[in-house]
Amino acid sequence: GDINWTDYTLTVRLTPLLGENHLILGRVQGALRSYALGLTEEGLTLYKNDHGYQKVASTSFKWEHGKSYELHLKNHGNVFTGWITNGPRLTWTDSKTTYFNGQIGLANFAGCHTRYEEVSCKQST
Numbered sequence: 001g002d003i004n005w006t007d008y009t010l011t012v013r014l015t016p017l018l019g020e021n022h023l024i025l026g027r028v029q030g031a032l033r034s035y036a037l038g039l040t041e042e043g044l045t046l047y048k049n050d051h052g053y054q055k056v057a058s059t060s061f062k063w064e065h066g067k068s069y070e071l072h073l074k075n076h077g078n079v080f081t082g083w084i085t086n087g088p089r090l091t092w093t094d095s096k097t098t099y100f101n102g103q104i105g106l107a108n109f110a111g112c113h114t115r116y117e118e119v120s121c122k123q124s125t
Helices: none
Strands: 009-020 022-028 034-041 044-049 051-060 069-076 077-082 090-095 103-108 113-123
Touching: 009 022, 009 103, 022 069, 022 090, 034 069, 034 077, 034 103, 044 090, 051 090, 103 113
Parallel strands: none
Antiparallel strands: 009 069, 009 113, 022 034, 022 103, 034 044, 044 051, 069 077, 077 090
């Protein structure tokens, strides 16, 4: 992706294999600034990475290792919406220092293994 990308929806099909944190990233501005949506121990969680990941929204969802899920992260201005196809949805507004542009990415935490199968990104309106 391009650092100048602004409003877009990232869609990723992934399969969690090991561990509890399987993430997709939006508006990535290097290693220390981004937004992330992912399958976590709590269910579906949205993070802001501001020199460290901070949970900003979460909703319960029971997922399973070895099963594929399609995650979506929509960035539009300072509003971030994340959802799982046929699953839960959450929305959060960044009212502080919003990152208005950035690349896409894939990530997991501490020893997790994730199979990322499909990635697409489309401009949001």
